[in-house]
Amino acid sequence: MRQYLNVVTAYVIMVILIILVGIFQSWSQALSILNYCLISAVMTMGANIQWGYAGLINFGIMGYTALGGLAVVLVSVAPVPEAWKAGGLNMMVCAGIIVGMIYSIRYSLKKIQKSIKRNYLIAGIIIIGLILIRLISGPAIENIEAVNPAKTGFLGGLGLPILFSWIVGAFFAGGLAYVIGKIALGLRADYLAIATLLIAEIVVSIIKHEDWLARGVKNVIGLKRPVPYEVDLQSTPWFINFVEKFNSGKLKVINSVTERQDVLNQLVIDASSVYVKLCMAGLFLTVVVVLLIITQKALYSPWGRKMRAIRDNEEAAGAMGKNVVKEHLLIFILGSAVVGIAGAMMVTNDGLFTPGSYRPMRYTFVIWVMVIVGGTGNNFGAILGGFAVWFLWVEAAPIALFLINFFTSHLPETNALKIHLIQSAPYFRFLMIGMGVLLIMRYRPQGILPEKIIKQ
Amino acid sequence: MDFLNAIILILNYTIIPALSYGSQLALGAIFVTLIYGVLRFANFATGDMMSFGTMFAVLLTFYFQSLGINLGVLPTALLTIPFAIIMMILYMLTIDKLVFSYYRIKKSPPVVLAMVSVGVMFVTQAIIRIIIGPFDRRFLDGEKFILKATEFKEMTGLNEGLTIKSTQAITIIVTIIVVSIMFWFLNKTKTGTSMRAYSDNEDLALLSGIDPKKVVLMTWVIAGVLATIGGVLYGLDKSYKPFVYFNNMLPIFAAAIVGGIGNPFGAFLGGYVVAFGEIFITYAYKKFFTYILPESLEPNSLMQLLSTDYKFAVSFSILVIVLLFRPSGIFKGLRL
Numbered sequence: 001m002r003q004y005l006n007v008v009t010a011y012v013i014m015v016i017l018i019i020l021v022g023i024f025q026s027w028s029q030a031l032s033i034l035n036y037c038l039i040s041a042v043m044t045m046g047a048n049i050q051w052g053y054a055g056l057i058n059f060g061i062m063g064y065t066a067l068g069g070l071a072v073v074l075v076s077v078a079p080v081p082e083a084w085k086a087g088g089l090n091m092m093v094c095a096g097i098i099v100g101m102i103y104s105i106r107y108s109l110k111k112i113q114k115s116i117k118r119n120y121l122i123a124g125i126i127i128i129g130l131i132l133i134r135l136i137s138g139p140a141i142e143n144i145e146a147v148n149p150a151k152t153g154f155l156g157g158l159g160l161p162i163l164f165s166w167i168v169g170a171f172f173a174g175g176l177a178y179v180i181g182k183i184a185l186g187l188r189a190d191y192l193a194i195a196t197l198l199i200a201e202i203v204v205s206i207i208k209h210e211d212w213l214a215r216g217v218k219n220v221i222g223l224k225r226p227v228p229y230e231v232d233l234q235s236t237p238w239f240i241n242f243v244e245k246f247n248s249g250k251l252k253v254i255n256s257v258t259e260r261q262d263v264l265n266q267l268v269i270d271a272s273s274v275y276v277k278l279c280m281a282g283l284f285l286t287v288v289v290v291l292l293i294i295t296q297k298a299l300y301s302p303w304g305r306k307m308r309a310i311r312d313n314e315e316a317a318g319a320m321g322k323n324v325v326k327e328h329l330l331i332f333i334l335g336s337a338v339v340g341i342a343g344a345m346m347v348t349n350d351g352l353f354t355p356g357s358y359r360p361m362r363y364t365f366v367i368w369v370m371v372i373v374g375g376t377g378n379n380f381g382a383i384l385g386g387f388a389v390w391f392l393w394v395e396a397a398p399i400a401l402f403l404i405n406f407f408t409s410h411l412p413e414t415n416a417l418k419i420h421l422i423q424s425a426p427y428f429r430f431l432m433i434g435m436g437v438l439l440i441m442r443y444r445p446q447g448i449l450p451e452k453i454i455k456q
Numbered sequence: 457m458d459f460l461n462a463i464i465l466i467l468n469y470t471i472i473p474a475l476s477y478g479s480q481l482a483l484g485a486i487f488v489t490l491i492y493g494v495l496r497f498a499n500f501a502t503g504d505m506m507s508f509g510t511m512f513a514v515l516l517t518f519y520f521q522s523l524g525i526n527l528g529v530l531p532t533a534l535l536t537i538p539f540a541i542i543m544m545i546l547y548m549l550t551i552d553k554l555v556f557s558y559y560r561i562k563k564s565p566p567v568v569l570a571m572v573s574v575g576v577m578f579v580t581q582a583i584i585r586i587i588i589g590p591f592d593r594r595f596l597d598g599e600k601f602i603l604k605a606t607e608f609k610e611m612t613g614l615n616e617g618l619t620i621k622s623t624q625a626i627t628i629i630v631t632i633i634v635v636s637i638m639f640w641f642l643n644k645t646k647t648g649t650s651m652r653a654y655s656d657n658e659d660l661a662l663l664s665g666i667d668p669k670k671v672v673l674m675t676w677v678i679a680g681v682l683a684t685i686g687g688v689l690y691g692l693d694k695s696y697k698p699f700v701y702f703n704n705m706l707p708i709f710a711a712a713i714v715g716g717i718g719n720p721f722g723a724f725l726g727g728y729v730v731a732f733g734e735i736f737i738t739y740a741y742k743k744f745f746t747y748i749l750p751e752s753l754e755p756n757s758l759m760q761l762l763s764t765d766y767k768f769a770v771s772f773s774i775l776v777i778v779l780l781f782r783p784s785g786i787f788k789g790l791r792l
Contacts, residue, residue, distance in 0.1 A: 057567055138757075183780055189567045190498040191717075194709050195779055198772035201706060209765040361702065365500075365574055372571060427585035434578025438555060441572050 007380050007449060014387045021395070028270070031277035033394050038284035039346045041386035044370045045291055045379060046338030052377030052451065053299065054331040055311040059193045060180060062363035063200030064336045066207055066355065067176055068169030068343020073214045073353050075165035076224045077157035083147045083212075084155060087140030091155065091212070094137045101129040144212040154215045162224045166287070166344045173340025174333045176203065181332040185325070197360060208355045220353040227279035233272040240264070243271045280349055287345065288383065291338060295379045307331060308377075366393060369437050375447030384449055389433065396429030457614070462747035464616040468605075474728070474735040476624040476693060479631035482727025483686030484708035486638070486720050487679050493655040493718035494675040495560065497569030501577040502683075503705030507698050508580055509544035509684030510691045511588050513537060517595045529599040533688055534626070540688065545680035551576055552676055560672070577702075584698050592697045596623065623693040634685055635724060638678060642720065647674055655718065707734070707768065710775040716785020725787055730771040738764045 018037075022030035043061060050056040104125050112118045145153045184195040208216050233239045244251065247267050254260045298304050310317040310324055318324045347353050366389065374385020404425060408418045440447065484506060491499045499505075516536035526532045555576060559569050602625050605617025642648035647670070654661040654671045662668060687701065694700070707730055715726025741759040749755075762770060778786055 057570075183776060187779065187783060189565075190570050191713070191779070191783070193567075193570060194498060194713060195776065198706055198710060198775055202769045202772050202776075205766060205769045209763065360706075365577070368571070368574060369578075421586075424586045424589065427582050427590070429582075430578045430585065431582035434575050434580075434582060437575035437578065438572065441568070441575060442555075442558065445568070 007384075010384050010448060011380075014384065014391070017391060028273050028277065031274060031281060033391060035277060035280050035284060035349055036346075036394070037387040037390045038281065038288055039342050039349065040367070040370060040390040041288055041383040042284075042291060042342035042345060043339050043367050044374060044382040044386040045288075045295060046335045046340075046342060047367055047371045048335075048374075048376065048379065048382035049295065049338060050331060050335035051371055052382070053304065053307045053311065054328060055189075056185070056328060056332055056335075057189050057193045058196050058332070058335065059360075059364050059368070060196035060200035060203075060336075061339055061367045062358050062360050063176060063196075063203040064173035064339040065343035065346065065363050066200075066204050066358045067172040068166075068340040068345075069347035069353050069355075069358075070207055070214055071169035071172045071340070072162060072165040072223060072344050072347040073220050074157045075160050075168050076162040077220065078159040080147060080152045080154065080156035083144045083152060086143035086147055087137075087212070088144075088155060090136050090140030091144075094133050094140075097129055097132055097136070101125055141212045152215075153218070154212050154220075161226070162348055163226050163283075166341050166348070169340040169344030170337040171340075173343065174337035177333045177336030178329070181329045185328050185332060197364060200364065201360070204355065204358045207358075214353060214355070217354075217356045219355070221351070223347065223351050223353065225276075225351060226283060226348065227276050230269075230272040230276055233275060234268050239272070239275070240268055243268050246271075284345060284349075287341065291341075292379055292383065299379065366433065369433055371447075373436060373440050373447060375449040375451065377451030378447070378449050381447050381449030381451075385447065388448070389436070392432055392436065393429055396432045397426045400428030400432075401425045458747045461614055461616045462744050464608075464614060464618050465744055465747065468616065468618050470732075470735050470739050472620065472624055474731045476627040476689075477735070478728035478731030479627050480686055480690040480693065480727075481704075481708055481711045481731055482724045483631060483634065483682050483689070484704065485711035485715060485723035485727045486635070487682040487686065488708055488712040489715070489717055489720055489723040490675055490679055490682070492712070493720070494651060494671060495556065495569075497566045497573060498709075498717075500570060500573045500705070501580055502708055503702045504577050504580040504584065504698075505544070505548065505679075506683045506687035506690075506704070507584055507696075507701035508547060509540050509680065510687035510696055510701070511584055511698075512540035512543045513684065513688045514593055514595045514691065514696050515588065516540065517597075521597065527598060529622075531596050531598045531623075531626070531692055533595055533692055537685060537688055541681050541684045544684045545677055548676045548680050549673070552672065557672075581698065581702065588698070590698055592695050594695045596692050598622065621693070623689075627689045627693060630685060630689060634682070638682070639721070641678070647671075651675065703768075707771045710771045713775055714778050714786060716787050719785065719787065722785050722787035726785070729786070730774060733774045734767050734770045737761045737770045738767050 018030050018034055021033060043065065046064070047058065047061060050058045105122055108118060108121055108125070112121070144155060147153055180196060180199050184192055184199070187195060207214060210216060211218065214220055244264060247264075250267075251260055251264060254263060306317070306322055307327065309320070310322060310327055314324050370385040370389040371382060372385070373389055374383070375381025401422065404418070404421045408415070408421065411418045444450075484502060487506075488499060488502050491497065491502075513533050513536045516539055517531075517533045520526065520532050520536060525535070527535055555572060556569065559572060599622050601619065602622050603618060603620040605619045608618040609615070642652060650661065650666040651671050651674055653664070654666055654668065658668075661671075690701075690704065708727075711726040711730040712723045713726070714729050715722030715724065717723075738760065742755055742757070745759055746754050
């Protein structure tokens with residue numbers, strides 16, 4: 001038990017912090033923070049699998065998150081039959097052409113000997129394919145985007161349950177990781193970081209500007225939910241009864257019937273939002289726990305030992321007969337798939353898909369800060385990092401505001417410096433996060449909860 | 457006549473903008489490559505450091521304007537550059553002293569330093585936003601155009617006008633001056649040679665008595681000059697917005713890698729490769745072809761390879777292609 005003491009303490013502190021937010025701000029706010037903390041924890045676990053287990057640096061988190069979000073739209077939104085009629089066939093043909101291109105290139109790479117002729121052939125296949133795609137898709141895209149552009153203007157999805165999209169998100173992200181891994185995994189660590197960052201930017205810019213796919217920057221709103229809606233709850237008898245019972249002490253004090261009804265209505269509205277967020281938190285917690293069990297099992301399995309051996313000394317592991325390239329690719333795909341799940345979870349939680357909001361700052365660098373702060377190679381640490389950094393990211397502005405007011409309390413309200421500082425309070429979150437990283441890197445480079453190697 | 461029109465069109469819409477954008481990228485890319493070559497890490501705070509230097513130029517420009525000091529037809533910002541550079545170098549040296557030197561002495565792997573630079577990026581961004589705010593600021597004054605389209609049309613009688621903005625001319629001229637001084641310094645002076653020696657082989661350089669402190673100091677000084685000038689030129693040409701500078705880090709990295717990271721001359725050319733790639737691929741050639749082709753062959757589409765939305769994506773794709781086929785950059789072997 002002693003050895004788990006620091007883990008337990010760290011998590012208890014985190015839970016107390018969230019409860020404090022619930023008491024001092026509101027329970028709804030506390031639960032939103034908790035939900036985002038859980039989502040961040042899944043992302044961090046994904047990044048930790050790559051960085052902590054295998055030492056692969058992946059700055060493309062943003063791309064996988066966006067693909068996970070895209071999966072939610074493509075799976076859960078109802079299909080738009082008019083758009084399919086207008087250009088669905090052409091888009092399917094284009095997809096067929098892309099598949100054909102890939103297979104013919106693979107075939108020529110395998111069967112024809114390396115020569116200038118082969119290069120010309122491959123270049124020819126790509127150019128002809130691109131021209132064909134341009135010719136076929138051009139009018140189709142115009143037609144699709146013309147279908148009721150204010151509301152749809154895209155092909156829509158499959159209309160399946162939204163939870164299914166979390167798995168699809170994992171497959172999308174894994175697929176992208178396969179492609180990126182094939183291209184970039186041979187590179188040196190910092191080259192790999194830059195390459196993955198830039199490839200993720202390409203992916204996001206495609207999602208942003210291909211309106212026929214998921215409406216691009218016009219956003220998809222009103223996605224389905226795996227949990228009940230607040231409005232429905234507010235008119236459900238059992239829920240109202242439950243709230244009444246729960247708050248019976250508070251309600252008894254009020255004598256007037258109409259006043260009591262008003263208070264009850266307000267309580268029901270508050271409680272419905274808390275209830276919905278609790279349901280979401282339950283779902284997310286299930287994902288986190290399942291992933292935690294799997295990753296812990298993997299970390300202490302022969303496979304985990306092999307990964308650590310590869311991380312610590314690639315040459316030696318290679319000499320022992322381990323296929324370093326294959327294992328790197330596998331772990332790259334696995335980690336990215338986990339991030340893809342997180343991306344799908346996030347869009348499900350928000351109920352909207354906004355490709356314009358995918359920025360490297362928020363979805364790559366902050367996640368990396370979480371991994372480093374939490375502890376590389378330790379799953380509990382990764383989850384804790386997700387919680388702690390997200391908590392700081394959200395609560396930094398109130399904390400900064402409090403500190404500014406405290407330190408400038410002797411200054412008059414009209415003081416220019418004070419007004420300027422109060423206006424720039426939201427930017428102190430960058431300062432806190434940055435200082436946090438620098439301090440952790442300097443004084444505790446293994447993170448809050450360092451990697452623990454259990455000797456069998 | 458049509459042929460001349462076509463050439464002017466291409467000059468006006470692609471070559472001149474690409475030259476000035478490429479110069480701005482080139483300065484940034486040399487900055488990245490110098491840090492990578494001498495200090496051996498990928499500096500993710502690049503964009504924000506450029507932004508930091510530019511911030512001082514912007515603030516000083518506003519201050520000078522309030523005092524009534526200006527350069528007449530030239531933008532006041534040019535006058536503020538030396539002061540901004542001094543502030544920038546001071547900031548960089550402070551950061552190096554407080555943060556980077558510890559890892560350098562400990563000989564940490566480059567990945568750790570890159571992670572640390574992410575922390576520096578956050579802090580720099582916060583300082584910039586707290587001091588100047590996240591808003592868009594224009595600080596260009598003086599004459600806006602050297603040559604206006606209407607004047608050019610009157611002068612030559614052509615259909616197409618040629619516009620040269622003063623910022624474009626300033627960018628290109630300043631870049632040529634700065635880069636040539638820098639290459640002269642790196643190649644002909646003793647300090648420059650010692651820097652190159654240190655970058656090629658640290659141990660041998662130390663053995664032959666090169667002072668590593670001096671090399672590091674000189675690197676930050678040159679980096680500060682390049683970062684500030686590159687940032688100010690970009691800000692004059694477009695406008696100053698901290699977020700945009702952060703995003704500019706990405707094409708700058710692309711330029712540095714395309715040119716072969718660690719190789720200043722490659723980075724210089726890489727900036728232009730990326731800029732020309734971006735603009736040539738996203739330009740709509742319809743008008744160009746209507747000038748040079750006979751009427752029967754005139755195109756009816758835009759003749760655009762990719763829409764301008766994908767401008768950034770083009771530079772990243774160039775990078776991916778380079779990484780795939782020549783991971784050490786297309787100007788490999790083009791040593792100083």
